[in-house]
Amino acid sequence: MPVWHTLPVDDQGCLTLTSWQVLQLPSGDRHLVGYCIENSEGRVSTVVREFDTGKLHAKTDSGRVYILRGRPGGDLEAAYVWERWTRINSADSWEDVTAAVWAQHSGE
Numbered sequence: 001m002p003v004w005h006t007l008p009v010d011d012q013g014c015l016t017l018t019s020w021q022v023l024q025l026p027s028g029d030r031h032l033v034g035y036c037i038e039n040s041e042g043r044v045s046t047v048v049r050e051f052d053t054g055k056l057h058a059k060t061d062s063g064r065v066y067i068l069r070g071r072p073g074g075d076l077e078a079a080y081v082w083e084r085w086t087r088i089n090s091a092d093s094w095e096d097v098t099a100a101v102w103a104q105h106s107g108e
Contacts, residue, residue, distance in 0.1 A: 006039075014065045017043060019075035021098045023082065025091055032058060032066050033082045035075040042077030044085045053104040072098045 006012070020034030029047045036043040046061040056068035086094070 006043075009063045012038065012064070014067065015039070015043070016067045016069050018069050019073040019078065020068045021072055021074065021078075021096060022048075022101045024095045024097045026093060030097065031082075031085075032060070032068070033075075033078045034068070035078055037069070042075055042079070042081040044078070044081050051101075053101060056105055072102050 016037045017032060017034030018037060020032060022030055023033055024030045030051075032043075032045040032048060034043060035041070045058070045064070045066055048058045048060055050059040052058070058066045058068070060066065085091070
């Protein structure tokens with residue numbers, strides 16, 4: 001399965017992810033990983049710069065806004081893209097902080 005470049009932010013400034021996760025690198029940088037509804041593909045975001053846990057909206061380093069829809073989860077296409085992303089970017093370790101983000105959102 002190939003991985004390709006995405007459309008520029010000017011063309012797609014806002015995307016929706018389902019079956020999403022928030023993964024954090026040792027540097028503290030967080031990335032969104034999930035299934036992008038608009039493009040029917042697995043997706044990994046650039047670094048999250050702003051996160052509204054109440055609305056489940058995030059703005060990334062690229063300027064793109066992501067809307068997280070529904071409960072967190074996993075997606076095979078997104079997992080594949082994340083695996084490729086970690087190889088390309090030499091990211092040997094990360095932490096899944098999805099549960100903490102979801103707890104903040106749901107008030108658990």
